[in-house]
Amino acid sequence: MPELPEVESIVRGLRPRITDKVIEKADVLEPRVLQNTIVSEFESALVGQSVSKVKRRGKFMVFVLNNGFRLITHLRMTGNYRYFSYKQIPGKHTHVTIDFEDGAQLHYKDQRRFGRLALYKPDIKIETLEKLGPEPLGPDFSPRYLQNKSGQRKISVKQLLLDQSVIAGIGNIYASEILFDCAVSPFTPVNQLKTADFKRLVESARKILNKAVKCLGTTFSDYRTSDGEKGGFQECLQVYGRAGRTCFRCGGPVKRAVQGQRATFYCPRCQ
DNA sequence: AATCGTTCCTGATAGC
DNA sequence: TGCTATCAGGAACGAT
Numbered sequence A: 001m002p003e004l005p006e007v008e009s010i011v012r013g014l015r016p017r018i019t020d021k022v023i024e025k026a027d028v029l030e031p032r033v034l035q036n037t038i039v040s041e042f043e044s045a046l047v048g049q050s051v052s053k054v055k056r057r058g059k060f061m062v063f064v065l066n067n068g069f070r071l072i073t074h075l076r077m078t079g080n081y082r083y084f085s086y087k088q089i090p091g092k093h094t095h096v097t098i099d100f101e102d103g104a105q106l107h108y109k110d111q112r113r114f115g116r117l118a119l120y121k122p123d124i125k126i127e128t129l130e131k132l133g134p135e136p137l138g139p140d141f142s143p144r145y146l147q148n149k150s151g152q153r154k155i156s157v158k159q160l161l162l163d164q165s166v167i168a169g170i171g172n173i174y175a176s177e178i179l180f181d182c183a184v185s186p187f188t189p190v191n192q193l194k195t196a197d198f199k200r201l202v203e204s205a206r207k208i209l210n211k212a213v214k215c216l217g218t219t220f221s222d223y224r225t226s227d228g229e230k231g232g233f234q235e236c237l238q239v240y241g242r243a244g245r246t247c248f249r250c251g252g253p254v255k256r257a258v259q260g261q262r263a264t265f266y267c268p269r270c271q
Numbered sequence B: 001a002a003t004c005g006t007t008c009c010t011g012a013t014a015g016c
Numbered sequence C: 001t002g003c004t005a006t007c008a009g010g011a012a013c014g015a016t
Helices: A004-018 A039-046 A143-150 A157-162 A172-181 A195-214
Strands: A023-028 A051-057 A060-065 A070-074 A079-084 A094-100 A105-110 A116-120 A255-259 A262-266
Touching (some): A004 A060, A004 A079, A004 A195, A070 A079, A143 A157, A143 A195, A172 A195
Antiparallel strands (some): A060 A070, A079 A105, A094 A105
16 A cells, blocks of 8 residues: 555656656546546646656655646555556556657556546645645654644544644554554554654654655555565564564564554554 | 544455 | 455545
């Protein structure tokens, strides 16, 4: 499941390859992946334009076109972009293909079709991006910010980390890993966290996410980079997916719990 | 305002 | 063997 490090890795892979390339053709093979536009509008808005910028905001990918249009993609669970220097036959789960004038081709694929592509006209505010919290690797994310955001809220710290309007980019894998790293129980209500806890939380978030970006993300099942390569951070996972196995820190058993319909992995002794 | 539950979707796996 | 049931989860949306 692509979270910040996975999306960042895909964006970094695509950026040098497609920036300033001119789009010759766009084909939507599965109209359901388009969020706020129809096939004919989508295809004609892209043709003849070049890609000015490839960016990431939280778990969203942003393609800025030279006509000012912006193509926003959220990969959700199994979505991905794959770059080819020559045209390829679309696979079973390829929903959009984008051809460039130099013969290269971009495939958007998603076997579960949770991911969405949305197209925004120039100068329009993109609400979904506006309401995101700060980037955890950026300057606006601090212990004080997180403490202020928590206030007297009663949700668990795991739920807080997953709230994209509080912090943008953390998903289920890294939430568990971050909490293990700073030895905070995922069940702690945020109004019970101490100032020192917020400090450790922020430090661990930066540390884990930076390391995962360096590793090109975590390939737990489906995720691949834009070149089709696996990430490397699955080798570094301390708790996620390790229920019943030995905690690397204390030797006790790692546990699995469910919070908000999602699995949480943690060590009850260390956290 | 904050929180909770439901929906979308399909491949892998378990159980009979 | 072949079938059905269950599970994985991010964000949008509706309900409380």
